[in-house]
Every structure is written in C-alpha cells, then in structure tokens.
Amino acid sequence: MKEQERGSFTSKFGVIAAAAGSAVGLGNIWRFPYVAGENGGGAFLLIYLFFILAIGIPVMLSEFTIGRKAQRNAFGSFRKLAPGSGWPLVGLMGIVAAFVILAFYSTIAGWTLEYIIKSVQDGFRGNDTAELFETFKSGTFKPLLWQFLFMVVTAWIVFAGVQKGIERYTKILMPILVVLILSMCVRAVTLDGAEKGLSFLFKPDFSKITFNVVLEALGQAAFSLSIGMGALITYGSYIRKNNNLSNTAIQVASTDTLIAILAGVMIFPAVFALGLDPKAGPGLVFEVLPKLFMKMPLGYYFSILFFVLLAVAALTSTVSVLEVVVAYFSEELNMSRGKATIISAASIWVFGILATLSFSDLSGVTIFGNTFFDLMDYISANVLLPLGALLIxxxxxxxxxKKVTQQEITNEGALRPKLFSVFFFIVKYIAPVAIVLVFLNSLGILKI
Ligand code: PHE
Structure with a gap:
C-alpha cells in the first residue's frame, strides 16, 4: 500500500474513541472482576494500578510513537525504524498474540450475544442464573454459532475500514455504557450486605500478595490497555501528526482504568450480597449480573441495554485486534484488504473453536491442567503481552x-510535554527492569 492510501483518524476525538474503544472491552468488565476475584481483590487492585502508571501508560505512549513515526503496521514499523535488524520479530510476535487473543476473546464476545437474547426473552426471571450459564456454555452448537457471528461482524467492520464504522459509533456508545454501569453501581452498593464486596475490592489484604498475583496484575494491566502486541502501534500509524500523543495516552488509560474499577464496584457488592463466590472464574459476570438486574427497577430494560453495550465494547476491541493482522497481511504480504480480512478472520475463527469447546466437548482436554481456553487467556495476557511490552x-x-522519540512526541518541537524526561527515564530503565523482575520472580528464578 502506498503512503497516501493509508487511512487516518479524522479528529482528536476520533483517535480517543478508537483507542479507548480498543482498550475498553471484555477485559474491563468480564476479565478484570474475575481475575481480581481469583487474586485477592484489594491487594490485586493496588498492584494493578501501580502497573498502569509505571508500565501501562509509558508503553502505550511508546506504541503510539513507534506507529506514528513509521506509518506502518506493527511488523513494518519495526522494519522501517530498524532496518536489517531482528526487531521486526517483535512485530511478528504481536501478530501471533493477536491470533491467540482473538481466538479466545471471540468465545466470550459470543456469550454476550446469547445474553442479549436471553435478556430480550426475559429468560433470567425465576431461573437459577448459574444453571442457565452452565447449560448454555456446555452446549456445542450455540456458543460456536455466536462466536462465528461475532467474527463475521468484526471482519465486516475491519473490511469497511476502521474510521467510518467504529470511530463514528464508539463516540456515542461508550458514554452510554459509562452511564449504565454507574446506575448499576448504585444498585449494587445499596444491596444488603454490599459492604463486604466493597471492602474485598478496596481493602488490600497484603498477605494475599504472591508472585503470581503480581504477574496476573501486570498481565491484566497490559491486556486491559491493549498494549504489548502492536494494536496501538497500528492505531498510532493512523494518528495525524498534529495530535498530542501524551494527552491521548493519558486520556485513554484513565478511561480504561475508570471503567475497570466501576465494573468492580458493580460486581463485587453483588457477589457478596447474593452469596456468590468471587473466585467463580470466567463465568463470574454472566452469573452475577442477571441476578443484579432482577433486583433492579426496570431491570428488564437495563439487562438488554447492558449486554448490547457489552457486545459493542467487545466489538471495538476485536476490531483493533483483527486490524493488527489485516494491516500486516495487506502491507507486508501485498494482499488486498478484502483478502487479508477474510484469510485472517477465517483462520482465527478455526483456531477459536478450540477455545469455545473448552467449556463443553473439549473440557477434558488439558495441558498442564489448563483447558485450551485457560491456556490462551493465560499465555497471551501473562506472557506474550508483558514480553511484547518489554521489547517495545x-x-x-x-x-x-531519546532524540527521535522526543521529536515525535513533541510534534517536531511544537509541544512541550512537561514530563518528557520522566517518561523517557521510565521507558529506558524503570519499565524494563520492572517487567524483567516480575518475569523472573514468577518463574521462580529470583525471589524478592
Ligand atoms: N483491551 C481489550 C479489553 O480490555 C482487549 C485487547 C487486548 C484489545 C489486546 C487489543 C489488544 O477488552
């Protein structure tokens, strides 16, 4: 593809909507509560927030910088900025990560579609929501069908171009999602017995911190911010030269973090008040939220709207993951955008069947005690993304x-970001050392 033919986001708000659309998704509302629940709640949250600041925002800004400077896909960006070196392999690793993430993410995204239908049919009323969930996910056909449909819609939007579809809709839909979550938070915290949930989330119990909790917090921070695999390099390549990248990174990361915390405030009081288990794993929100809706005025309407918006939030993320692969195929392998989209979406879909069937026909197939789904989830968030972030x-x-980075971040000297030196120091020394320490610790090689 020639330089002029590359798309670009048309406005400042469009950039935020697309990047926040990528960041905000199932990672915030489905994954954050369940991983926090399994890892001790408050202590996890604290470490998570630390990683967002110390690693997440710097890596996000680094990815934007690389992408906008190079104006290429994740692989091509490294090749352009470091020709004849091994660096493009980092981009390639991102493309592999995109495959793994989308394969299992589309399983859960598919579940949201089933839950839209269940909401419309008023199917939660009078039923045991845990049982409903169990019956659905252990079926073969329906979960596969929904996953397939979700991939088709994702592919369709990517094919149409990110700018005209996603940019336009996320601007309207994201704010509605926030308002909705806020109302659900109000209901959740006013349930009898809600305090237990709030203290679970906000009172850190330091005895719960283990190396694994630290690694999970790093993995969740990376996953939630969409960093470490080139999604933001790719989106960065569509950002215009007059955009203030530092502000964009801060705004996107704050939005993402706010929504994750709100999701926690919405889920945990309900979990405790309704006598459920915070360690329920990937099914957590699908079992808890329907119960919460049943206890809300206008719960029927809330549940429909909520699952629709969750599906949309998931969609704006899946689009950004698929875009990584499609941009690579079309720019590096000279495919048309249509062909690149079909080939990548189809192969990810096939791979994704393994993830979906992990809850039914393949639930007995485990590697080191993990199903395919668990393995894909764990390896992408806790290995591939932190490793990608480290290399970036x-x-x-x-x-x-420093010089080239400063030029790009200051828009050739037009801007004066106050903390540039702090940022560069973190990027050069603190973030790499921190990520390496977390890795070594979790491998048991080093014990601090
Ligand atoms: N950040 C997305 C979410 O929280 C998931 C994602 C990960 C998207 C990596 C792109 C890249 O749902």
Missing part, C-alpha cells in the same frame, strides 16, 4: 533513542 520499551529507550 527497550526498543524505544535503547534503539530509537
């Missing part, structure tokens, strides 16, 4: 260098 900051700090 090393690239910026040690290969691209």
């Amino acid at each position: 900051v090393i690239f910026l700090g040690w290969k691209l260098g």
